[in-house]
Amino acid sequence: MNLIQVIYGTNAIRIEEKAGQLAKEYLDEVDEFSLVSLNYRETSVESIIEEAQTLPFLSDRKAIILNDAFLLTGAKVKSDVEHNMDLFLDYIKNKNDDTLLIFKVFNEQLDKRKKITKLILKEGAVTEVKEMTEPEIKDFIRSQVEDEGMGIDEQALGMFLERTGISYGNVRSELGKLLLYADGRITESDVAEVVSVSMEQNIFQLTEHVLNGRKEAAVHLVRQLILQKNEPIQLLHLIISQFRLLYQVKLLANEGFAQDYIAKHLKVHPYRVKLALREARKHRQDKLEEKMVMCRNMDYKFKSSYLDRETLFELFILEI
Incomplete structure (x- = not known):
């Protein structure tokens, strides 16, 4: 050596x-x-x-x-x-x-x-x-599961990644909990019971709710995140970042660029681009622009208003 x-x-x-x-x-x-x-x-x-x-x-x-x-x-x-x-x-x-x-x-x-x-x-x-690709992280999970003499359903594996994202730290931490909890073969039910949803995935889900008009689900998720001691201003900035990613991905995809190029150009993990592409294709570019403007205006309100930020943020989620 x-x-x-x-x-x-x-x-x-x-x-x-x-x-x-x-x-x-x-x-x-x-x-x-x-x-x-x-x-x-x-x-x-x-x-x-x-x-x-x-x-x-x-x-x-x-x-x-x-x-x-x-x-x-x-x-x-x-x-x-x-x-x-x-x-x-x-x-x-x-x-x-x-x-x-x-x-x-x-x-x-x-x-x-x-x-x-x-x-x-x-x-x-x-x-x-390097950061693991989606196939590599899936192989890692399967390998860890097999080393414990267990198995995992493909649906459970997909659900697991939907909750953790592709972050190696999140995956390793949540997989440890899952392996201790499950008995023999890991199912979707096991994942639902034990695996926490990462902040990145929560924000992605929140923007999905907003874009698809699921206001009740969006408010419910916001209340959960605030109960977990997340500051409204922090959540707003994460939402702004997610909308920006959706907009950029939509723009580049419309220009004919492939997923791998978009990920490299934006310096974003390909898995995040894959999810963003899946959602961005459902919406017009001007709709994404409109949401970004609303986010920017709310950011200004946060910095200039004396109203309670939790209430302000919840109203914003209902309006956007």
């Missing part, structure tokens, strides 16, 4: 899992002496190198996970310490210890113009952790 490993992407949970997997593969046994976790924001280069060159206690091998390694990105980040990059460059170039050094980078891309990035790309191994 290459002793310099870089893992980067925007999915923090999957990056954490990949780092743990690499460390476990390299070390005979993982313990507090053989695996050290450091934060680059708080740890000087001198301390990182010293730790890497210090022999582990009661172990033949050592691994260091360097969290938040923003040195490989173009991000301007305030650090608690001064970093001696020349010293780090020299260490990487002449690394002669047996310590596995894992850089965790929470960014969608590396800055390949930097000397340190160029050197590490040359000397080390780089893994990009």
